[in-house]
Amino acid sequence: xxxxIVLASRPSGSPTAANFLLTETDRPELADGQVxxxxxxxxxxxxxxxxxxxxxxxxxxxxxxxxxxxGAIGTVIESRSPDLAEGDTVLHGLGWRxxxxxxxGSAQRVTVIAGLSPSAYLGVLGMPALTAYVGLLDIAALxxxxxVFVSGAAGAVGSVVGQIAKIKGCRAIGIAGGPDKCRALVxxxxxxxxxxxxxxxxxxxxxxxxPGGVDVYFDNVGGEILDAVLTCLARGARVxxxxxxxxxxxxxxxxxxxYMMLLVARASMAGMLVFDYEDRYPQAMAELAGxxxxxKIVSREYVVHGTVGDFPQTLLMLFDxxxxxxxxxxxxxx
Amino acid sequence: xxxxIVLASRPSGSPTAANFLLTETDRPELADGQVxxxxxxxxxxxxxxxxxxxxxxxxxxxxxxxxxxxGAIGTVIESRSPDLAEGDTVLHGLGWRxxxxxxxGSAQRVTVIAGLSPSAYLGVLGMPALTAYVGLLDIAALxxxxxVFVSGAAGAVGSVVGQIAKIKGCRAIGIAGGPDKCRALVxxxxxxxxxxxxxxxxxxxxxxxxPGGVDVYFDNVGGEILDAVLTCLARGARVxxxxxxxxxxxxxxxxxxxYMMLLVARASMAGMLVFDYEDRYPQAMAELAGxxxxxKIVSREYVVHGTVGDFPQTLLMLFDxxxxxxxxxxxxxx
Numbered sequence: 013x014x015x016x017i018v019l020a021s022r023p024s025g026s027p028t029a030a031n032f033l034l035t036e037t038d039r040p041e042l043a044d045g046q047v048x049x050x051x052x053x054x055x056x057x058x059x060x061x062x063x064x065x066x067x068x069x070x071x072x073x074x075x076x077x078x079x080x081x082x083g084a085i086g087t088v089i090e091s092r093s094p095d096l097a098e099g100d101t102v103l104h105g106l107g108w109r110x111x112x113x114x115x116x117g118s119a120q121r122v123t124v125i126a127g128l129s130p131s132a133y134l135g136v137l138g139m140p141a142l143t144a145y146v147g148l149l150d151i152a153a154l155x156x157x158x159x160v161f162v163s164g165a166a167g168a169v170g171s172v173v174g175q176i177a178k179i180k181g182c183r184a185i186g187i188a189g190g191p192d193k194c195r196a197l198v199x200x201x202x203x204x205x206x207x208x209x210x211x212x213x214x215x216x217x218x219x220x221x222x223p224g225g226v227d228v229y230f231d232n233v234g235g236e237i238l239d240a241v242l243t244c245l246a247r248g249a250r251v252x253x254x255x256x257x258x259x260x261x262x263x264x265x266x267x268x269x270x271y272m273m274l275l276v277a278r279a280s281m282a283g284m285l286v287f288d289y290e291d292r293y294p295q296a297m298a299e300l301a302g303x304x305x306x307x308k309i310v311s312r313e314y315v316v317h318g319t320v321g322d323f324p325q326t327l328l329m330l331f332d333x334x335x336x337x338x339x340x341x342x343x344x345x346x
Numbered sequence: 347x348x349x350x351i352v353l354a355s356r357p358s359g360s361p362t363a364a365n366f367l368l369t370e371t372d373r374p375e376l377a378d379g380q381v382x383x384x385x386x387x388x389x390x391x392x393x394x395x396x397x398x399x400x401x402x403x404x405x406x407x408x409x410x411x412x413x414x415x416x417g418a419i420g421t422v423i424e425s426r427s428p429d430l431a432e433g434d435t436v437l438h439g440l441g442w443r444x445x446x447x448x449x450x451g452s453a454q455r456v457t458v459i460a461g462l463s464p465s466a467y468l469g470v471l472g473m474p475a476l477t478a479y480v481g482l483l484d485i486a487a488l489x490x491x492x493x494v495f496v497s498g499a500a501g502a503v504g505s506v507v508g509q510i511a512k513i514k515g516c517r518a519i520g521i522a523g524g525p526d527k528c529r530a531l532v533x534x535x536x537x538x539x540x541x542x543x544x545x546x547x548x549x550x551x552x553x554x555x556x557p558g559g560v561d562v563y564f565d566n567v568g569g570e571i572l573d574a575v576l577t578c579l580a581r582g583a584r585v586x587x588x589x590x591x592x593x594x595x596x597x598x599x600x601x602x603x604x605y606m607m608l609l610v611a612r613a614s615m616a617g618m619l620v621f622d623y624e625d626r627y628p629q630a631m632a633e634l635a636g637x638x639x640x641x642k643i644v645s646r647e648y649v650v651h652g653t654v655g656d657f658p659q660t661l662l663m664l665f666d667x668x669x670x671x672x673x674x675x676x677x678x679x680x
Contacts (some may be wrong), residue, residue: 070610139489239601253609267601275587275617276404283609 016109055083076289082107135338140168156181164232350443389417416441474502490515498566579611610656646671
């Protein structure tokens with residue numbers, strides 16, 4: 013029988029096994045217009061932690077006793093819709109389960125590209141890449157020559173931020189944890205430089221790589237890194253608040269104590285959500301695919317092979333910073 | 347002999363008498379192009395506290411052993427410039443002293459308006475009002491119908507923020523400390539409502555007065571009030587960071603722990619400095635004077651009568667929240 017993961021209790025701090033329950037479900041008859049999808053890849057994203065809390069946010073919280081959700085790539089195995097056929101590869105929002113039943117209109121058929129895993133639609137051709145694109149071009153209004161800092165730079169969003177910045181004629185400096193990630197930023201993703209925040213003296217390193225200050229800071233982590241970057245803003249800097257992965261498991265969020273540097277630098281800090289920019293998706297997707305074909309951006313994934321029951325541990329890997337590139341759970345384990 | 351106040355030591359926390367030294371100076375001969383001004387009114391402003399610290403900011407720190415500076419209104423008592431004559435009333439930057447010697451070009455002659463103290467050029471016709479004007483119209487891009495919150499609402503900047511918001515067809519809600527200030531906000535300054543942050547349950551009160559959320563928040567105080575307002579932002583809200591008077595005497599600044607609400611609300615937070623908008627001054631001054639004449643804005647000052655030696659205690663009154671309206675030290679005491 014297909015299995016799914018249900019939210020058993022709300023985590024306080026880091027999620028634990030006790031917060032999740034792996035359950036079996038029956039396999040209901042499809043209604044007209046529905047499809048049944050066997051999931052192949054499930055997206056593992058930081059925002060999922062926020063949805064486990066019972067607070068009003070930009071998406072409703074996950075509900076206790078109900079299966080969790082998230083981006084997934086799967087194969088249509090049964091269809092009662094003329095719009096999708098058996099064998100189609102689709103992107104949809106019902107991850108955390110082996111099989112999903114949903115209206116055909118809620119699944120998007122994707123073109124499998126030779127030499128590229130379909131999971132790319134969860135990463136370099138998916139939401140993370142669109143987030144990077146919109147955040148840099150629409151929110152930060154990136155200009156050639158800008159000095160761009162990005163935190164969580166080795167992650168799904170951050171790695172694309174740096175690559176787009178380079179394509180647009182900017183200087184891209186990534187902040188990540190550990191020498192391996194930093195090496196990947198420069199050697200694989202083409203950043204101009206990488207700063208290992210674990211190596212100490214972060215502010216000194218930031219200044220060294222941006223003596224004239226940072227024009228655009230794309231923040232995925234919050235906490236002490238955000239505070240450090242705020243001390244290095246160039247006049248008129250734009251700070252894009254995309255995430256705060258360092259804070260998601262904290263009961264007390266650390267606010268940016270250096271926020272008054274926004275005044276000193278006449279800078280601004282804006283929160284963004286990619287969902288607001290759906291009208292930009294077609295152009296963004298076309299550009300991203302073109303850059304990928306031209307070798308100007310690379311797709312890197314950290315694929316965990318397992319079963320749906322491995323999802324909770326895989327999510328924890330994200331907060332431990334295990335992955336370079338997009339973290340994906342491939343349902344090909346036993 | 348004229349007297350002045352010298353920075354004797356840098357305060358840690360609230361300034362004390364030991365940080366200041368009242369000294370007598372000689373009365374130097376004027377050089378060509380200089381004027382001697384006898385100060386009548388000295389501006390007492392929150393930003394002065396920041397300049398007492400030895401940190402890089404938007405203005406250089408005050409220097410140890412040298413006289414402090416600040417806005418002042420005075421009378422020219424001696425002139426070696428064709429541009430200013432004895433008896434002229436001028437606005438200039440050398441407060442904290444009985445007499446100032448400066449190039450005529452560094453002093454601005456002001457027109458004394460019948461029925462209005464010349465100290466209005468330190469308040470409702472001066473920097474605080476220009477700050478309110480530029481912050482609302484240029485930084486926050488105020489639109490009719492916006493719900494505007496302002497903290498430090500009874501102060502020199504805040505009281506003008508609310509009045510301009512009303513002129514522009516917005517709903518103005520002030521946050522201030524104590525029932526007297528709150529009454530003044532509504533009865534004198536024409537705010538739609540006032541919230542006493544000392545009365546407790548700030549978030550509940552904020553929601554009550556802005557059930558649909560706050561479109562523009564003009565922040566003069568930082569700290570817990572900023573954090574509370576961040577939870578009440580309307581979609582697309584603009585937060586203007588003008589000051590953080592609650593934090594200036596703190597060794598550890600409290601960063602806004604709720605800054606991720608910028609993301610939830612797709613809001614932005616921008617730092618502003620009025621000095622960047624000099625090209626806006628002529629229009630702003632003309633409009634402010636027109637509104638004042640038409641009775642659409644009122645000038646309210648809290649005038650301490652004393653001598654230059656009273657400046658340090660007067661500055662502390664600002665942090666104690668004693669004043670409603672612009673705090674000024676009039677040098678007419680004995």
